[in-house]
Amino acid sequence: GALLATLSASELLVALYDAQDRLCWCNDAYAQRFLDGLTLPLPFAELLRHDFRRGIGVRIDCGDIEAFLSDILPRRRQQPFRAIEVDTLDGRWWRMAETLLPEGWLLCVATDITPLKRGELRLREARAQAETEARTDMLTGAPNRRHVFEFGAATLSRCAAAGQACSVALIDLDHFKQINDRHGHDVGDAVLRAFAGQARARLRGRDLFGRLGGEEFLLLLPGVRQEQAREVTQRLRQALQPLALHQGALHYAFSAGVAQAAPGDDMDRLIARADRALYRAKLLGRGRTELASEGDDDGGGSGLNTAASS
Ligand SMILES: Nc1nc2c(ncn2[C@@H]2O[C@H](COP(=O)(O)OP(=O)(O)OP(=O)(O)O)[C@@H](O)[C@H]2O)c(=O)[nH]1
Structure with a gap:
């Protein structure tokens, strides 16, 4: 109860998927970013398709949701734990940690790493500029x-x-x-x-x-x-x-x-x-x-x- 209340109010994005990869529970922050008022449970692929149509959620550079899904789905649930970096269409970056739980449940916890990413980007730009200047x-x-x-x-x-x-x-x-x-x-x-x-x-x-x-x-x-x-x-x-x-x-x-x-x-x-x-x-x-x-x-x-x- 107390744990759930804490997670619900957290700024972390927290979501729980079942063995059929249906989103069964998520906290408010996750719902705000991805759920767009849909009701649970909801298959992961359906959620992504919906968000893509609505122009929210994860940035999909290729512009083809089905190609994107066939790229990422085979890699999902392959390891007991993985952390990936994704960016959302609102310009933020997230470190998404996915943990496989008993009986096929998947816990997804995302941290906002936007400031880190922006710093990294600035650093990379500064470095590229310094490299150019060293040669010019x-x-x-x-x-x-x-x-x-x-x-x-x-x-x-x-x-x-x-x-x-x-x-x-x-x-x-x-x-x-x-x-x-x-x-x-x-x-x-x-x-x-x-x-x-x-x-x-x-x-x-x-x-x-x-x-x-x-x-x-x-x-x-x-x-x-x-x-x-x-x-x-x-x-x-x-x-x-x-x-x-x-x-x-x-x-x-x-x-x-x-x-x-x-x-x-x-x-x-x-x-x-x-x-x-x-x-x-x-x-x-x-x-x-x-x-x-x-x-x-x-x-x-x-x-x-x-x-x-x-
Ligand atoms: N304005 C300017 N002058 C420079 C720069 N780098 C070198 N110089 C000058 O270029 C001049 C080169 O002179 P010299 O090596 O005697 O050659 P020159 O007068 O071109 O004579 P010749 O090469 O024999 O035709 C020197 O007076 C340097 O001070 C620079 O970045 N800007």
């Missing part, structure tokens, strides 16, 4: 050095395994110090953002464009030979829009060094070759793209200096 350059929104290297390493292995070419273009804005000195650091920042925006807008799905730091960027082009990669940088150069300032258009340019992955190359070694080509592009007057050549590889110790197999 905050000034330009482009992938940062860490992401470029990790993604690049994976891409290199994938291309090597598939026998595909893979090229990088190391891109460095020209006389960027002068832009900063003449127009201020904010304009320098705006140039970096504008350039990154234009470069990223031109990419195909599998390409990657990222900022390595300062005014240095990397274009990673899987499936592309170095000659094509050079063309990609040249098209980007031709299409480059000046930055609009109050005083007029600010034209800027970049130099690039292109290298194609050779067998055994890792990102460091590939970029080191591209860097030597970039250095030549600067020496030769800037605003141009140079290809890496065999002499650009310092050997890296392995002596596997077979350059681009084009």
Whole structure:
């Protein structure tokens, strides 16, 4: 008597199903959520069908109550005890503990875990955001050095395994110090953002464009030979829009060094070759793209200096 009165008034949802899986008793809180004025006893499946039609009770994502039932019914009553998490259409989350009792009775007790779930969700979102930020350059929104290297390493292995070419273009804005000195650091920042925006807008799905730091960027082009990669940088150069300032258009340019992955190359070694080509592009007057050549590889110790197999 006292126990029943306590359960009846509890904020827990409490329900008792018989061996035929008919709901025979439930407390007020359970009745409010699920019963919708129906009279007991009531088969579990009927209760769910009714709630589904009325748009109350458990959220059913597939939108098909019969498919939902044939999914969950075989798993019901299979263990002496189980706890599942369900959410209801009113936006709350529940931990439902189901205990099999003697003679096939099933006791169901649900606890409101909505605050926990919301905290968990916030935590997961914050974590996803932190992960994205750890891989993003905050000034330009482009992938940062860490992401470029990790993604690049994976891409290199994938291309090597598939026998595909893979090229990088190391891109460095020209006389960027002068832009900063003449127009201020904010304009320098705006140039970096504008350039990154234009470069990223031109990419195909599998390409990657990222900022390595300062005014240095990397274009990673899987499936592309170095000659094509050079063309990609040249098209980007031709299409480059000046930055609009109050005083007029600010034209800027970049130099690039292109290298194609050779067998055994890792990102460091590939970029080191591209860097030597970039250095030549600067020496030769800037605003141009140079290809890496065999002499650009310092050997890296392995002596596997077979350059681009084009
Ligand atoms: N505005 C701005 N400037 C930066 C940023 N990161 C690096 N810089 C500046 O970029 C300039 C790079 O100068 P340098 O390395 O001398 O190269 P450069 O002037 O572009 O000359 P070349 O590469 O030889 O054409 C430095 O003055 C840095 O302070 C940034 O995030 N924002």
